Amino acid sequence: MVEVKIKKQTKKMKEKVSCADKFCPVHGQISIRGRSFKGKVIRKFPKRVTIEFERTLYIKKYERYAKRKTKLHARLPECMFSEIQIGDYIEIKECRPISKIVHFIVIKKIRGGEK
Numbered sequence: 056m057v058e059v060k061i062k063k064q065t066k067k068m069k070e071k072v073s074c075a076d077k078f079c080p081v082h083g084q085i086s087i088r089g090r091s092f093k094g095k096v097i098r099k100f101p102k103r104v105t106i107e108f109e110r111t112l113y114i115k116k117y118e119r120y121a122k123r124k125t126k127l128h129a130r131l132p133e134c135m136f137s138e139i140q141i142g143d144y145i146e147i148k149e150c151r152p153i154s155k156i157v158h159f160i161v162i163k164k165i166r167g168g169e170k
């Protein structure tokens with residue numbers, strides 16, 4: 056009887072260690088809705104990453120398209136911190152504003168960066 060109890064406790068402990076971030080889409084309590092973007096990680100902070108991607112903008116005067124860059128800040132959940140590095144190609148999804156600049160959450164890593 057005693058052994059069974061100990062096994063159950065260790066299982067619970069492992070689940071807790073995996074993530075304690077309340078802004079985690081998997082373990083936390085935050086709903087994800089709205090737009091999603093894919094981009095390259097250019098900066099990494101504790102709990103936050105910055106991604107960059109290109110978009111095309113039509114210039115009427117020249118009847119041509121120009122390239123513009125967009126930067127977005129996204130929440131990096133604790134359980135994904137070691138997985139995502141600078142240079143990786145990742146997907147982010149919109150959520151409610153977490154802070155003044157963070158309105159997105161990292162969903163998954165699409166591919167690693169080249170070194």
Ligand SMILES: [Zn+2]
Pocket residue numbers: 073074075076079080081082083132133134135
């Ligand atoms: Zn998590």
